[in-house]
Amino acid sequence: PLVLGIETSCDETGVGVVRGTTLLADAIASSVDEHARFGGVVPEVASRAHLEAMTPTVERALLEAGVAFDDVDAIAVTAGPGLAGALLVGVAAAKAYALALGKPLYGVNHLAAHVAVDQLEHGPLPKPCVAMLVSGGHSSLLLVPDVATDVRPLGATVDDAAGEAFDKVARVLGLGFPGGPVIDRMARDGASAAIAFPRGKYDDGTLDFSFSGLKTAVARWVEARERSGEPVPVADVAASFQEAVVDVLTRKALAACREHGVKDLLVGGGVAANSRLRALAAERCEAAGVRLRVPRPGLCTDNGAMVAALGAELVASGAVPSELDLPADSALPVTTIRL
Ligand code: ATP
Ligand code: MG
Ligand code: FE
Secondary structure (H helix, E strand, C coil): CEEEEEECCCCEEEEEEEECCEEEEEEEEECHHHHHCCCCCCHHHHHHHHHHHHHHHHHHHHHHHCCCHHHCCEEEEEEECCCHHHHHHHHHHHHHHHHHHCCCEEEEEHHHHHHHCHHHHHCCCCCCEEEEEECCCCEEEEEEEECCCEEEEEEEECCCCHHHHHHHHHHHCCCCCCHHHHHHHHHCCCCCCCCCCCCCCCCCCCCCECCHHHHHHHHHHHHHHHHHCCCCCHHHHHHHHHHHHHHHHHHHHHHHHHHCCCCEEEEECHHHHCHHHHHHHHHHHHHHCCEEECCCHHHHCCCCHHHHHHHHHHHHCCCCCCCCCCCCCCCCCCCCCEC
16 A cells, blocks of 8 residues: 655654555654754744645655555544644644545554564564663563564663753753754764763663653763863763663663564664674674664654555554544553554
8 A cells, every 4th residue: 555654743853655565755844943042842843844844845755655545545643642733733634634635544564664664664563572671752662563563562661762861961961952863973983891880770671761860960971071171072971871861771671672582673763873782782683683663764763664664564464543632642641552
């Protein structure tokens, strides 16, 4: 099926077009620059930007895919989780397209879409696989018997998400917003063993994470340096912080594979774009005999293709379409794949 996917859960207006597991177009308009001076995404600003970007981004995606509205078999849209007002813009647009074109509508889970997107790059997902979802709002380990019908939580962060920790540490270091990409870059010039930052829940035997203690430890370390009048070695702090995060993430991801006898690990979400996470995951998977799948960085951060990918999977699995009074649910649980 040819599926048009619409994503507006945060600050990216994403529109993707896929045919089955083939990516035809992935158009994005981001309002990130408008949020930067506030140090974080401002919901009202994001909603307004989605409204302005929606029609041109849909048109751009169709053009890029070389298809017409009439060729589209189904519309998929992120129904949650995310910012309530931002989600509403996408859901309203998707309903309008579905109604005007007379095509079925699928309201899908943004988190499951971060997992499903990998099919566009590496083909059908092994069943089951373990998925580590690491993003701005979530950090979870999931057992995924079937991304269209069955996603089970194995563990999650008990406080901050991994991406949130990157964003907060970047702010402490004065590196701007969003923090992930700039810390990733800075860390390349630093020593990851320079500072021994704490690794929360490292040996607690659970599949949960904790990043708030690490974030506080970095802030205290930087403050102490500033008080003493010595320069802050930004690259070393970035590299040591990043290492603490990816060390715990990869350790727990492989523990999840081991405990559940699963040989395929998928890493998705914005933090999966991190170069050190990708390298360490590859190294540890290789040593453990686990096959690793990570989408290319552009498909890890929010985009419309991921929504179209999950929509196509739902169509293929014979899922019942959503009603035209489909709500947006800002707190949609990861287990609800389709609304
Ligand atoms: P969620 O998916 O939980 O709703 P979100 O959609 O806001 O949250 P994503 O777009 O999936 O999040 O990811 C954004 C997060 O990824 C931000 O916190 C950002 O700092 C982080 N990020 C992006 N690139 C990198 C990178 N190279 N290294 C580390 N973190 C990164
Ligand atoms: Mg974003
Ligand atoms: Fe996301």
